[in-house]
Amino acid sequence: MSEDRYPFNDVEAVWRKKWDDEKAFSVDLDDDSGEHKYVLVMFSYPSASKLHIGHWWNYGGVDTHARYLRMNGVKVFEPMGFDSFGLPAETYAIKVGTHPKTVTEESISFIREQLKRIGAMYDWDWEVVTSRPNYYRWTQWLFQQLFKHGIAVQKDGLVNWSPTLQTVLANEQVINGMDERTGNPVVQKKMTQWYFRITKYAEKLLNGLEDIDWPESTVKRQKDWIGRSEGTSITFGVDGHDDTSIEVFTTRPDTLFGVSYVTLAPESDLVKQLTTDDRKAEVEEYVQTALRATEVDRTSTTREKTGVFTGSYAINPINEERVPIWVADYVLGSYGTGSVMAVPAHDQRDFEFALKFKLPIKLVIRPVKESLDVEDMTEAYTEPGIMHNSGQFSGLQSDVGKKAVTEKLETLDAGKHTVTYRLRDWSVSRQRYWGCPIPMIHCEKCGVVPVPEDQLPVVLPDEIHDFRPKGTSPLGALEDWVNTTCPTCGGAAKRDTDTMDTFVDSSFYHLRYLAADRDDAPFDKERMNRWMPISLYVGGPEHGTGHLIYIRFITRFLHEIGWSPVAEPAAKMVHQGIITKDGMRMSKSKGNVVNPEPFIEKYGSDVFRMYLMFTGDFRLGGDWSDDGITGIDRFANRVWRLVNRFPGDTEPSDKLNKGDYPEVVFRTLHNTIKSVGEDLENLSFNTAISRMMELVNELYKWLGEENDGKVNADAVRNLLGILIRIMSPFAPHFCEEAWTRLGGTPFVFQQEWPSYDESALVANTITLVVQVNGKLRDRIDAPADASNDDLERLALASEKVQGLMEGKSLRKAIVVPGKLVNLVVG
C-alpha cells in the first residue's frame, strides 16, 4: 500500500467487510443498561433512482452524530429501511414493463449496497420493508384497530381525484390544486372512500406541539394546517321552508346585523332544495361548472367572484331580516358548514361579491378612532371596532359583542360557540395496485367486516397482468381474489379492492423497527419503553404537513389504545438542508444533478462524505462545487501521512505529557477536542472539520514533512490517536485503518471519546485589543491572568493610544476581560 496517498479502494472495502463479518453495528435492543438514544432518519423511498447527493448529506451527517453519541457511551439505535410501496415504483414498473415487486426488490438490494458505502452504523437486522407481507400485515392490523375504534370509517363524499394518476389523493398531497407528484390539476369527484378521522385528534395534535422540540417553522406549519378557529355557528331560517335551515360558521358574530345575503357552496346539498323553479336552470348550470372546474381555477385569487341567486331568502335570527340566498364558489364545501353569512362591509370577499352583484353593504362595526362612511369604502373594514346599527348591541366593542351576540343566539336556540378546524379527515383509499390491501370485506348482509386477524395479511396478489391505473383498483379485475366469503355469515362477499395511501405505511415504522424480528406482535412494549420517544428525528421539511402529521396522529392513537408508551413519536426533530448546484435545486429537468459515483471513485467514500459535511451547515444546506473536494482530500492525506510516519503496535495512550509538545500544539489539541465535541452535539459538522484542519496545520508547523528525530515519536503517536478518534465519526473507514496503524485495536468507533483538560485551553498570554472610541487602534500582548485594572493600564500605556489621546482626556474605559479595552476619550 502506498503511504503517500490514502488507498481508499483497499481500505474502505476491507473495513466494510470486517464490520459486516463481525456484526460490528449490531444493537441489542433488549439491553437495559446505560443511556439509550434512538436516532432516526426518514427511511428511503426506492424508485428507479439511486441514492443522490442529498442522501449522502443527510445520512452521512446523522450517522456522524450517532457515532459521536456512541463514543460517549450512549447506546444508539440507528435503523434503516425502505418505504417501498407507492407510485414511483409502480410508475417505473409500468414504464419498463416489469412487475412492481421485482422492480422494488431489485432497487432495495441496490440501494442497500449504496447505503453501506456511506459507512453508517445501520444494524440491518432491524430493517423494515413496507411492501413485504411481514410488514404490511401490521399495516392491515393498524387499519383494523383504527376501524374498531371508530377512527377508520367509510364515507361518501367529494374527494380529490387526479385524472393523471387515476387515483384519489389526500388533501396533504394536493398543492395549489395540483397533485404534488406530477403537478397536474386535481378535480373533485364524489366517491365512497375510507377515511381516518384525524379531525378527532385536531386539538390533541395541536396541544402536543407544545411538548416537543421541533423546528419552529414546522410547528407553525402544523398549527396552520390544523387551523383551529374559534367562532359561532348560527342557524338561519329559510323563508317559506319551515323544516329547513342553513347553518353558517363565523368568527365575527359581532357583524351579524350586517348580513346582507347568505351564500352556499356549490357542493351544498341545500342548493337543490332552495332553488326556486324560475332560477333552476341558471343555478344548475352554475353548480355544474363550478364542480367541474379544477381547484386551481376555483381558488385563483385574481379571478373575479362569481355566483347566482337561488330565488330563496334566509331569515337572520337576530333581527328577523330577510336576506337573499346565493350560491358562490368562493365558499368552500369542505370547510365549516359549507355556507356563510355574508357581511360585505366587514369581509373582503363578501365586499367584492356585493359590489359585483349590487348587494347592500351595511356598516355595523365602526373604527374606534376615525369615522367611516359606506360610500367612501374601497375595501372591507375587517378590524375590530365598535358595534353600530346593531340594536341592543350597538356601542359594544367587537370582542364583547361577539360574546353577547353568541349568548343571545343561544337563548334563541339559533347558535352556539363553536371551534372549527381546517384539518380534513385523511382519505386513505387509493385505486392503485402497488400498495397495502385494505383488509376489509364487503358483505351484502353484514356490511363491512374486517378480515379476521388470524387471516392477515391479506396478501397483495402477484398474479396480476395489468396493474396500470384505470380509475378503479386493478385488484378489482382479479375475480378469484375479490370473491370471498363473509367471515360473519359465511355468505358470498367481496374484498375491498383499494390499497392504502403509503403514508399509512410510514406512520408506524418507527415503532415497528423495534419489533422487526417479531412476527407474533406488531410492537414490543418493553423495547418501546426503553427506546421511545425518538431522541432525534431527521428528515426534510417538505414532510411538515404530511408524514409528520400522520406519524404524530398514529403514534398518539397507538398510545391511547395502549400500544405506544408515548403520545409523541419524536422528542426532537431536525430538518436537513438541501444541497444545491450553483445555488439552484438539483433536478433532472434542469440537468444539474450531481452524481456521487464519480467522486466516490476518485476520492473514496469518506472524503466524499466529509466534503459534504464541510460544505455548509447541516440544517441550512450548501452549494456543491466539484473543485472544493480537493481541500478535504488534501486534509485526509495530510493526516494519512502523519499517521504513517508514527505507526505503532501498542494501543495509543490517552495520557499525554504536556512537556512533550509545543505549548500551542497542546492547547490547540485540547481546544479541538472540546469544540469538535460541541459541534457534533449540535450537528455543526462543517465547523468541526475546520477545527480539525487547524490542529493538523499546527502539527505540520511543528513536525514538518520529515522526521528529524528530535520529537518523541510515541508522544506524537498518542496525540494522533486522539485526532483519529475525534475524526472517526466523520471518516469511519479511514479512521479504522489509521487507528490500527497507530497500534489501536479495532474498532475505533468502540473507543471512548477523548476528554480535554480545561486548564490546557487557554494561552498564557492573550492579545489585548485596544480600541479608542470604538475603533481598533492597537494590539498588545498581555498576561492571561491580568486584572481589569492592569489591562486598562496597559492600554493607556500604548504609544498609539497616547498619540491619539493628545489634548484629550479619558472619559470612560470599558474592559472585556481577556479580550479588549475600549477607551472613550474626548
Place this chain on the structure above:
RNA sequence: GCCGGGGUGGCGGAAUUGGUAGACGCAGCGGACUCAAAAUCCGCCGGGCCCUGCGCCCUUGGGGGUUCGAGUCCCCCCCUCGGUACCA
C-alpha cells in the same frame, strides 16, 4: 398577499450572551523541491489611499436608529430560496 429561512471576499462558508469581521477550505499569486511537470511543503491573498514604515480610510443587500462598541438588537425598504393561498 401572508408566514418562515437566507443575503458576509473571486467562490463555498466562519464569527459564544453585542466585543479583533472574513476562521477553515477552494481558486489565484509568489517561493522551495524537481532536468521538467504533477504531487508535496512554506508564504501572501476584502477594497481603496500617499506604499514612507509598524500608516490611514472604507467594508457584512440598502437606508435610518439604539450603544463606549452592531454582521449580531430595533424600525423602514430591496433581493432571493422555501412554504402557503378566498378557511368565513
